[in-house]
Amino acid sequence: MNHDDLNHWSKRAADWATAYHAGLRDRPVRPDVTPGAVAAQLPAAAPEHAEPMETIFADFEAIVPGATTHWQHPRFFAYFPANASPASMLAEQLANAMAGQGMLWQTAPAATEIEGVMVVWLRDAMGLPSAMTGTIHDSATTATLSAVLTMRETALAFRSNVTGLSVQPRLRLYASEQTHSSVDKAVRIAGIGQDNLVKVALDSRFAMDPAALDAAIRADLDAGHLPCGVVLCVGGTSIGASDPIAACIAVAKSHELPVHVDAAWAGSAMICPEFRPLWQGIEGADSIVFNPHKWLGAQFDCAVQFLADPTAQLRTLTIKPDYLLTTGGPVTDYSDWTVPLGRRFRALKLWFTLRAYGLDGLRNRIRNHVEWAGELADVIAELPGLEITTPPALSLFTFAARDDAATQSLLERINADGRIYLTQTRHLGRYVIRVQVGQFDCTRDDVMMVAEVVRELSA
Numbered sequence: 213m214n215h216d217d218l219n220h221w222s223k224r225a226a227d228w229a230t231a232y233h234a235g236l237r238d239r240p241v242r243p244d245v246t247p248g249a250v251a252a253q254l255p256a257a258a259p260e261h262a263e264p265m266e267t268i269f270a271d272f273e274a275i276v277p278g279a280t281t282h283w284q285h286p287r288f289f290a291y292f293p294a295n296a297s298p299a300s301m302l303a304e305q306l307a308n309a310m311a312g313q314g315m316l317w318q319t320a321p322a323a324t325e326i327e328g329v330m331v332v333w334l335r336d337a338m339g340l341p342s343a344m345t346g347t348i349h350d351s352a353t354t355a356t357l358s359a360v361l362t363m364r365e366t367a368l369a370f371r372s373n374v375t376g377l378s379v380q381p382r383l384r385l386y387a388s389e390q391t392h393s394s395v396d397k398a399v400r401i402a403g404i405g406q407d408n409l410v411k412v413a414l415d416s417r418f419a420m421d422p423a424a425l426d427a428a429i430r431a432d433l434d435a436g437h438l439p440c441g442v443v444l445c446v447g448g449t450s451i452g453a454s455d456p457i458a459a460c461i462a463v464a465k466s467h468e469l470p471v472h473v474d475a476a477w478a479g480s481a482m483i484c485p486e487f488r489p490l491w492q493g494i495e496g497a498d499s500i501v502f503n504p505h506k507w508l509g510a511q512f513d514c515a516v517q518f519l520a521d522p523t524a525q526l527r528t529l530t531i532k533p534d535y536l537l538t539t540g541g542p543v544t545d546y547s548d549w550t551v552p553l554g555r556r557f558r559a560l561k562l563w564f565t566l567r568a569y570g571l572d573g574l575r576n577r578i579r580n581h582v583e584w585a586g587e588l589a590d591v592i593a594e595l596p597g598l599e600i601t602t603p604p605a606l607s608l609f610t611f612a613a614r615d616d617a618a619t620q621s622l623l624e625r626i627n628a629d630g631r632i633y634l635t636q637t638r639h640l641g642r643y644v645i646r647v648q649v650g651q652f653d654c655t656r657d658d659v660m661m662v663a664e665v666v667r668e669l670s671a
């Protein structure tokens with residue numbers, strides 16, 4: 213395989229991709245495959261001798277698509293979307309062709325500068341303060357970890373990076389029960405410890421109760437602990453719950469604590485001004501993460517973190533051995549902002565996506581998804597034996613049958629059927645089915661097919 217062959221096979225791959233996308237509606241969203249079936253088709257060891265690309269490509273076609281869960285299927289309503297717009301796919305292809313590594317400005321001037329501009333474009337499109345800067349991570353998990361590490365270092369006057377945590381006071385971090393498990397993972401990795409992640413009580417809308425936050429911080433201060441920060445959520449993963457951002461930030465600020473907001477899914481909707489009341493007060497946040505790879509169409513992986521002031525995060529994460537020093541004036545080295553040293557050129561797919569659809573094209577999609585989710589919830593609410601258990605939060609709602617066993621068996625029948633794909637969560641102890649509308653190419657008909665399938669299979 214050389215670059216001439218690559219030219220030929222790239223065209224084959226492009227043709228394959230076109231046919232794949234055109235045929236997606238005819239495939240089940242989730243494959244009917246048993247664990248181990250794919251591995252069993254591969255030889256036990258790597259080939260000693262080169263194989264022809266013809267054989268490799270044929271094996272790909274025979275083994276992979278039929279054992280793939282199709283995230284770009286227009287009737288994927290599970291989890292949250294991982295949208296890949298065609299423009300984003302093209303950008304990834306170009307980034308892959310250059311295959312650069314953007315740890316420093318010097319190793320990737322274009323990637324670094326386009327990243328800076330994309331953060332500004334998105335910040336302004338989402339109505340965030342013009343003083344905010346930011347960076348692009350692989351995932352919301354890494355962005356939240358970076359924020360939590362920064363909270364830890366700030367609380368300990370930047371000593372713990374050097375001394376470790378063994379002689380430090382007990383750090384405490386606050387988040388709601390609806391917050392994503394990536395926050396739990398961050399406190400574990402950061403050495404703060406799961407026991408020191410305080411899950412603050414919720415109000416009747418499953419949002420953090422600011423008075424309970426204040427009480428939790430005060431109780432920890434009385435006990436001699438060291439509060440280090442608050443993580444709030446906008447559009448939680450389970451049912452789409454959002455914390456009252458303004459009120460919780462006011463409490464955090466009264467204790468001089470930094471605030472990180474996880475809006476991994478719902479953040480994309482903030483390009484529509486009418487949804488911004490959901491995070492009213494956001495301008496007071498120190499750090500915000502959202503995933504353009506979820507709802508905006510810049511494919512996985514792409515998580516944007518906005519920072520009111522990057523100084524503390526840079527002080528936490530920057531490490532500059534001699535072999536990484538560069539000369540030639542002040543530049544931004546984004547590896548100082550993030551956990552890994554090496555970085556992919558993720559900004560290119562944002563640049564292509566934002567230009568190819570325009571903010572109005574992206575807003576249109578999100579508005580349609582929210583509207584269709586509302587219509588769908590209304591139809592499901594009328595089906596016998598079913599009830600809406602949480603109303604639409606943007607485009608996410610849940611429903612259930614009369615008891616857990618009936619709900620679970622309905623979900624299994626739905627997913628065995630293959631026309632749509634839904635997943636479950638537990639809410640107030642009850643097993644419920646989640647529906648989120650957000651696939652980039654889905655139509656109203658695709659969404660309404662959920663009602664059809666559920667009606668048929670729940671009868």
Ligand SMILES: *Cc1c(COP(=O)(O)O)cnc(C)c1O
Nearest residue numbers: 351352353392394448449476477
């Ligand atoms: C998806 C999601 C995450 C995790 O995202 P990754 O980018 O996969 O790490 C975190 N928080 C919320 C609210 C999410 O929806």
